[in-house]
Amino acid sequence: xxxxxTQDYSKMSSTRVLxxxxxxxxxxxxxxLAFRDRLNVSVIRGGMPAVGRNRGAALADTPYVLFLDADxxxxxxxxxxxxxxxxxxxxxxxxxxxxxxxxxxxxxxTLYACNDCFQYLSRLHKPFATGMFMLFDRKKxxxxxxxxxxxxxxxxxxxxxxVARSKFxxxxxxxxxxxxxxxxxxxxxxxxxxxxxxxxxxxxxxFLRDHKYWAELGPGEERPARAH
Numbered sequence: 440x441x442x443x444x445t446q447d448y449s450k451m452s453s454t455r456v457l458x459x460x461x462x463x464x465x466x467x468x469x470x471x472l473a474f475r476d477r478l479n480v481s482v483i484r485g486g487m488p489a490v491g492r493n494r495g496a497a498l499a500d501t502p503y504v505l506f507l508d509a510d511x512x513x514x515x516x517x518x519x520x521x522x523x524x525x526x527x528x529x530x531x532x533x534x535x536x537x538x539x540x541x542x543x544x545x546x547x548x549t550l551y552a553c554n555d556c557f558q559y560l561s562r563l564h565k566p567f568a569t570g571m572f573m574l575f576d577r578k579k580x581x582x583x584x585x586x587x588x589x590x591x592x593x594x595x596x597x598x599x600x601x602v603a604r605s606k607f608x609x610x611x612x613x614x615x616x617x618x619x620x621x622x623x624x625x626x627x628x629x630x631x632x633x634x635x636x637x638x639x640x641x642x643x644x645x646f647l648r649d650h651k652y653w654a655e656l657g658p659g660e661e662r663p664a665r666a667h
Contacts, residue, residue: 440470442513444477448520456480457498458509459491467509488570489586489594496585499577506573506595511614514539518612522574525608532579532606533599535568536613543618546626551616554633559609565640566607570595572614579606591649593636600640624652 443456456478458471468482483498485491496504503526505519513519522534537555540547554569561567573595583601586594599607621629632650639645 440474440478440480442516443519444474445516446513446519447516448523451519452477453479454501455499457495458482459485459495461485461487461491463509487588487591489588489590492570492594493585493588496575496577496580502577504575504577504580506570506575507614508571508616510619511571511616513612514541514615515612518572518610518614519574521612522572522608522610525610526574526576529608530606531608532576533566533568533602534574534608534610535599536572536610538569538571539613539615540618541615543621547618547621550621550626550630557637562604562607562609564604565600566602566604567596568599568607571616573599587643587646590646592632592646592652594646596636596640597643597646 443451448454456471458468458480460468460482462485471480471482474480483491483494485494492506495506503523505522518536522536525531526534535558537558538551540551543551558567558569579602583598586598588594590597632652635645
């Protein structure tokens with residue numbers, strides 16, 4: 440929340456920030472509400488990632504809606520402002536940024552660097568974004584039907600791949616994430632899931648299967664937050 444509060448986006452203090460809480464056990468709601476003196480923050484009922492994201496988006500009335508994961512930090516104080524400016528200037532439907540694992544091992548950093556590389560390359564065919572940072576044109580988000588709430592895995596990939604190449608952008612600045620996923624699941628399994636996701640991009644049934652992706656973290660350990 441601190442990295443949100445320190446963004447140089449001129450409307451940040453008045454922008455509605457909704458934290459979708461799925462019975463977290465780490466005090467996420469209390470931490471978020473402690474920033475009410477700097478942010479217009481509220482806590483709403485969450486659920487599986489797609490459900491929580493859609494609930495937050497349903498309450499938005501702004502031209503854009505920004506989806507963030509709960510455990511990320513902005514790597515640069517201007518990333519939100521520049522994402523909004525890029526979306527406005529080029530009339531984009533979706534803008535994302537790169538992912539940085541600043542405290543991880545070389546293996547963690549390498550895998551995230553590979554993800555960023557593939558994300559850039561994906562713009563040549565079918566772009567994709569991760570839920571860690573997804574700025575969406577709200578009307579386009581609604582037109583696409585939002586996140587597929589039947590998805591058990593990679594609901595962010597499933598939605599973003601529907602965005603046309605000409606309407607997709609990547610802004611520099613990045614978000615910091617942890618290596619907790621690798622610690623819980625192992626590098627090999629995470630990398631395998633990433634490759635299987637790419638290979639099954641047109642197979643919706645793959646995303647509707649339970650890959651134990653969320654169960655690995657335990658109940659309430661990691662759930663997305665969203666900012667509008």
